[in-house]
Amino acid sequence: MPSNYIPFQVIEVKFKGARKEFFLNNDNIYLEIGELVAVEGPTGGYDIGHVSLTGELVRMQMKRRKTSMDQVTRKVYRKATEADVEKWKLAKDLEWETMHKARTLALDLRLSMKISDVDYQGDKTKATFFYTAEGRVDFRELIKKMAETFRIRIEMRQIGMRQEAGRLGGIGSCGRELCCSTWLTNFKTVSTAAARYQNLSLNTLKLAGQCGKLKCCLNYELDTYLDALKDIPDRIDSLQTEVGVARHQKTDIFKKIMWFSYPNVEDWIPLKVDRVKEIMAMNKKGLKPNNLKEEAFELASSKPVEKVLDYENVVGQDSLTRLDDRSRNKNQRNNNKKQERPPRAVQQRHVNDGKKAEGVRPEGPRPEVKRREGRPQDATKRPEGKRPEQRRPEPKKPAVEGPVVEGGLAAAPATVDGQPVVKPAGNRNNRNRNNRRKKPAQDKPKDE
Template sequence: MGCGSCSSGGGCGTSSKLGTVPAGCNNNGTCMTSGCNKLDVYDWLSDMDLPSNYKPFNVVEVRFKGSRKDFFVNTDNLYLEMGEMVAVEPSTGGYDIGHVSLTGELVRLQLKKNNVNPETVEKKIYRKANEADVAKFNAAKELEWETMHKARKLALDLGLSMKISDVDYQGDKTKATFYYTAEGRVDFRELIKKMAESFRIRIEMRQIGMRQEASRLGGIGSCGRELCCSTWLTDFKTVSTSAARYQNLSLNTLKLAGQCGKLKCCLNYELDSYMDALKDIPNDVDRIETRSGVAYLQKTDIFKKTMWFSFPGAESWIPLPISKVKELAELNKKGEKPESLGQPTEKVEVAKPVILDYENVVGQDSLTRLDEKNKKRKKKKPKAKQVNTANKTESERIPSNQTERVQKPQNQPLTIQKGLEGENNGGDNTPKENDQKKKRRFNNNNRNRNKPNANKQQNGGE
């Protein structure tokens, strides 16, 4: 793409002052990025010294909006550079503003290429664009978008089957050219009256084709580059589906059609190479009869000049050179059948179609991809049942590590050691309360040991 300051209609000059060379990428229109100039031509004579007695060619090529170009006579011998804005004579009254796209001897070659006689060029270059011309030109270009939408609304109100694709204002803001596409003839006389009343300018209507519309609007193709019709392609040749058949392409209209809705122009680029390669390949041999069966043609490698045959029900394909195929075809015409085609040298595996649960065409998963009916669910482990210990007996409530301490002699009641005193009392005491009771008993016993007189008095008294 071109630089941002010049790809929208400016130039590629070295200065930003009005009336001088427009600012841009500082290459004066030779950057070859296809964004500054559509259908641009590289001036390979720009750095060459011309003879001293050389008289410059007085015809200049000027570029306007889109890919429209025209030739003008430089009657005043102005020094012009590529990318400069000039005021030129239009086909109707007033003046128009354009950018110089080519000067010098290369213009003579362009005239010859377009079959234009230099003597028939009568339009003139008035002057270099001044500040007032540039200001009026920019104001006119700002009105194009709004004018196009208003014109589309007027055509829709009138019920006309047409599509207004672009509007081009003249540099002096006195005339507008409307480009439209339609399947047939359209009676737009009433539309012109309403547009003239609404816009207060002269109206010109031009019908263009789908390819010309894509050329004017531009865009990015499926190859990732700018459209050929908007950069360098000038003549639009007819493209048919036979071009895709000769190149063994799938007849998918979505893949073969361009942005204009027609077949891509690039289908014709390699067609001549394929046609030359197909001259030696027989096109009337679809099967070969042998004593072991009938072999059918599966595919043809055009550039390797190899044809692949296979028998019904066989998984292997047999490659045969073109000379061998012609020889076997001649034998079949004579009524003779060969023993076999030969041994299969390569096994071609046919890929099985993969059936997905959802479509992932543009990188977006389906919202219902998780709603699978046959999805395996993990089995949940059963929870342990909670046992109610309220109605259990004492032996059942005793932990396993303490059951060994329980002694139950025959014909005697259950006796439990001191470690289970809290449980014998009903199990209401907590372990902390039991520890506190033990400490109190221990402290009381120590105090009684430290009082021997008291113990003796008690004994004697008794």
């Protein structure tokens, strides 16, 4: 900046609820955007706010808001000190409790008003109550009771539904914070004609904002639609043809295409705006075209445009629905497999039947072996190490019954009727089986 430059002596200060006002900086205090300053109050005292604009930008803002230098009378006192900030925070902490007490007093007096917000001044000497009401409200008795309760100066200010939504804030249907509570300062009137020009359905639930009025964003693109509608014929309901009357159904404003349809026919016929104007001129002269289907405009087929990537998409991370597609394909593959092959139980039964025929043990869990009682569980396990050698038992010779004497000599065998009795050495199982049978009683020989 040049050495002889004199900075603009007006600054803009922002307060609660998007309220902005201009103040004189006669002492040329160096201020930056966002600093807390103590400024002169509207009815005495001082208030605390944030600096929003300084320098030449304030001059441009004053021109936009049509504010002259003579209208700016209040001035800046100083930068906010620690004591000023602490007192200002204590005053802001009382706003919520004060608002609820004021609502209780208004209900006791049966006043048809809604107190939506309270704004304390920085020095904690004055409070401004913002309320909404359908008509005029006599709140003189309410002010007396509030002055006795809060011991401060009271100011009542009526606001509209839009201002109330701007002070309270919220999230709009677009998913973003409300325009009126962030950047919008001037509220322009919104009519249903703005919705008609943009071919929107006149549904009050969709067109109304949180304030209950028409959305302010309906005016944002209205000028663009009005410029596009200049080339489109207005107030056209039907076209006269030799086949019949074609009714107007729809208009694409930016593509400049109009759709018409014959009665009892579901197909819509697209026509260019220039051709519609020609047919309208023919109808005024008493002429009619043959059939609109012969003059229909061919719409370009909307084919999906392949996305050209400037990198190699290995994992497929450019798709937001890649996980959904993967799970959907997996479920489809599982369903196809279930339809192709029989259930697992039937399939296993066929396999086991084939293996039984071949002499192979079928698959599946082995049947449980019942162990004999009294046998230890570890008896089935073979001890580690070499397996002990087993000797084959020697074949037994036929034994001859008789007493055995010392020296290995046997006495004479027993005889029955002079014949020796020899016991055959048969199989052990046969011997046991013979032992189970009941032998007939034999007569013992009498002693001679």
